[in-house]
Amino acid sequence: MIEVQNLTKRYGPFTAVSDVSFRVERGEILGFLGPNGAGKTTTMRVLTGYMPPSEGKAVVAGYDVFEQPLEAKRRTGYLPETPPLYPEMSVRDYLTFVSKIKGVPRGERKSRVESSMERTRIADVADRHCGKLSKGYRQRVGLAQALLHNPEVLILDEPTAGLDPKQIIETRQLIKQLAGDHTIILSTHILPEVSQTCQRVVIINKGRVVAVDTPDNLTSKLRGSETMYVQVDAAGADAKSALETVAGVTRVIAADTRGGVTGYEVESGSGEDVRRQLAAAVVQRGWGLLELRPLRMSLEEIFLSLTTEESPAETAPPAETAHE
Amino acid sequence: MSNILAIAHKELKSYFASPIAYVVIGFAAILFGWFFINLLYYFDRMSLQAGGGFGGPETVNVNEMLISPLFLNVSVILLFTLPLVTMRTYSEEKRSGTIELLLTAPLTDVQIVVGKFLGALVLYAAMMGVTVVHIGFLFAFGNPEWQPVLTGYLGLLLMGGCFLSLGLFVSSLTRNQIIAGMITFAVFLMFWVINWIATFTGPTTQAVLNYLSITEHLNDFARGVIDTKHLVYYVSFIAFSLFLTVRAVDSERWRG
Ligand SMILES: Nc1ncnc2c1ncn2[C@@H]1O[C@H](COP(=O)(O)OP(=O)(O)O)[C@@H](O)[C@H]1O
Ligand SMILES: [Mg+2]
Numbered sequence: 001m002i003e004v005q006n007l008t009k010r011y012g013p014f015t016a017v018s019d020v021s022f023r024v025e026r027g028e029i030l031g032f033l034g035p036n037g038a039g040k041t042t043t044m045r046v047l048t049g050y051m052p053p054s055e056g057k058a059v060v061a062g063y064d065v066f067e068q069p070l071e072a073k074r075r076t077g078y079l080p081e082t083p084p085l086y087p088e089m090s091v092r093d094y095l096t097f098v099s100k101i102k103g104v105p106r107g108e109r110k111s112r113v114e115s116s117m118e119r120t121r122i123a124d125v126a127d128r129h130c131g132k133l134s135k136g137y138r139q140r141v142g143l144a145q146a147l148l149h150n151p152e153v154l155i156l157d158e159p160t161a162g163l164d165p166k167q168i169i170e171t172r173q174l175i176k177q178l179a180g181d182h183t184i185i186l187s188t189h190i191l192p193e194v195s196q197t198c199q200r201v202v203i204i205n206k207g208r209v210v211a212v213d214t215p216d217n218l219t220s221k222l223r224g225s226e227t228m229y230v231q232v233d234a235a236g237a238d239a240k241s242a243l244e245t246v247a248g249v250t251r252v253i254a255a256d257t258r259g260g261v262t263g264y265e266v267e268s269g270s271g272e273d274v275r276r277q278l279a280a281a282v283v284q285r286g287w288g289l290l291e292l293r294p295l296r297m298s299l300e301e302i303f304l305s306l307t308t309e310e311s312p313a314e315t316a317p318p319a320e321t322a323h324e
Numbered sequence: 325m326s327n328i329l330a331i332a333h334k335e336l337k338s339y340f341a342s343p344i345a346y347v348v349i350g351f352a353a354i355l356f357g358w359f360f361i362n363l364l365y366y367f368d369r370m371s372l373q374a375g376g377g378f379g380g381p382e383t384v385n386v387n388e389m390l391i392s393p394l395f396l397n398v399s400v401i402l403l404f405t406l407p408l409v410t411m412r413t414y415s416e417e418k419r420s421g422t423i424e425l426l427l428t429a430p431l432t433d434v435q436i437v438v439g440k441f442l443g444a445l446v447l448y449a450a451m452m453g454v455t456v457v458h459i460g461f462l463f464a465f466g467n468p469e470w471q472p473v474l475t476g477y478l479g480l481l482l483m484g485g486c487f488l489s490l491g492l493f494v495s496s497l498t499r500n501q502i503i504a505g506m507i508t509f510a511v512f513l514m515f516w517v518i519n520w521i522a523t524f525t526g527p528t529t530q531a532v533l534n535y536l537s538i539t540e541h542l543n544d545f546a547r548g549v550i551d552t553k554h555l556v557y558y559v560s561f562i563a564f565s566l567f568l569t570v571r572a573v574d575s576e577r578w579r580g
Contacts, residue, residue, distance in 0.1 A: 088341035
């Protein structure tokens with residue numbers, strides 16, 4: 001549905017995006033993850049036909065965005081980083097204007113405007129001026145604008161930036177609902193966003209793609225081993241050496257102790273599932289198995305490890321912490 | 325075409341949502357009224373001298389003595405008001421980021437530029453529409469020829485179109501509407517001053533400068549003559565300015 005080939009974009013002598021390639025399949029949500037200044041907005045602006053690439057090409061819904069811009073634009077909805085609203089227009093007038101320039105047929109305009117307001121839950125502010133809306137509403141009107149002509153492709157530049165936690169959850173749910181009917185690229189510099197919303201992730205740093213994969217694969221690929229977290233109530237006995245004897249376990253580290261209960265991080269070889277053996281080892285000795293769960297490297301750690309390889313000094317700490 | 329109209333309509337709405345439309349229309353009405361009263365007074369004196377008061381034989385032509393000079397004075401009004409009309413057109417879209425909406429919608433650059441131009445032209449027509457009241461007054465109480473009035477308005481529309489297209493171009497060069505307004509005013513002033521300078525120069529230079537001057541081409545229209553020469557000048561001036569605007573928008577795309 002979307003194909004980006006060797007895309008390069010220079011601003012004067014400065015290369016903002018360098019040789020970026022990726023594909024997005026129909027109905028998929030692709031997360032475009034990278035720190036500020038990585039080149040996310042620039043890539044999206046090329047994809048939406050806002051600016052031409054310096055090199056390479058982008059094909060959206062079967063049309064080269066540079067060769068056949070109008071065809072590609074007809075099939076693309078775009079939410080820029082700042083929602084492009086006219087402050088003096090009411091929300092409904094604004095959306096009606098957008099429906100006109102997006103080529104929605106006259107007879108369908110009213111119903112399209114109403115249904116996209118419905119979908120983004122902004123019907124209650126339909127007659128308010130765009131300039132008087134809160135940040136959350138502005139963002140949603142921007143989203144309504146992107147959805148208006150029911151495009152095959154949605155390109156959303158940081159759709160949850162500046163929203164409060166409740167609005168973030170609502171927006172993510174909306175985006176997930178939209179997938180399937182639409183092919184979506186969303187950019188973010190916030191890590192949990194991709195693990196919660198996206199099926200695939202492109203991690204970009206300093207204008208270059210550093211990884212493309214599913215959030216899960218990225219997590220396991222980046223680790224040479226699996227780690228389990230095991231919490232045991234061993235009533236004073238030495239649980240550590242007992243765990244070490246389990247076949248396949250390579251290392252056991254005591255992670256925390258709370259009132260006789262100790263948590264261990266148990267490492268095993270990559271791809272080996274030692275959960276059953278661990279559970280048996282604990283239970284057979286008559287100890288209490290309080291918790292047993294896989295510990296995965298958080299996306300945040302992956303992100304840091306990928307982006308710090310090239311520039312240890314410049315990677316800013318992520319704004320939110322990963323949940324997993 | 326419907327795209328152009330959608331843009332033009334949006335532009336017009338935004339003029340009337342802000343004080344700009346009311347300020348320029350009000351300003352035009354006041355200034356035009358002031359010129360009107362002065363010229364009327366002058367005309368009244370002239371006709372008194374010529375024919376011994378109202379009701380006497382008409383030896384002074386109301387078209388030549390009043391309407392035509394009135395139209396020629398309009399360029400002063402445009403000098404001050406039209407920069408206010410065009411300064412926001414592109415600058416504000418760039419500053420607020422709405423330009424991203426326009427440039428990523430299935431529109432061509434030409435449609436956007438022409439739509440903005442049309443919107444401004446309609447506002448300008450509304451400004452001039454107010455002056456119909458003054459001219460109508462003359463028709464009610466006198467007996468002017470209507471032909472020079474019509475060609476005069478056509479000339480005014482075209483002359484205004486030149487200023488507007490130029491202002492649109494300037495606005496496409498910056499994201500600061502105040503700077504756009506000031507530069508536009510300076511450029512207008514330059515065009516306005518050209519034929520003033522022309523009076524000090526030799527015949528060849530004078531002819532060239534007069535040809536370049538936007539306002540000089542209005543003379544014949546105000547006298548009731550539609551000369552292709554002037555028509556071509558105005559239309560190509562507008563087309564060229566709009567073309568430059570399209571180029572400016574496009575080149576900004578490349579630069580980012
Ligand atoms: N119009 C521009 N002119 C010059 N440099 C720019 C322009 N837009 C972005 N950049 C630079 O390009 C780099 C990538 O920017 P951007 O694509 O906005 O990153 P992101 O969206 O990932 O934060 C940044 O270093 C930024 O300063
Ligand atoms: Mg960005």
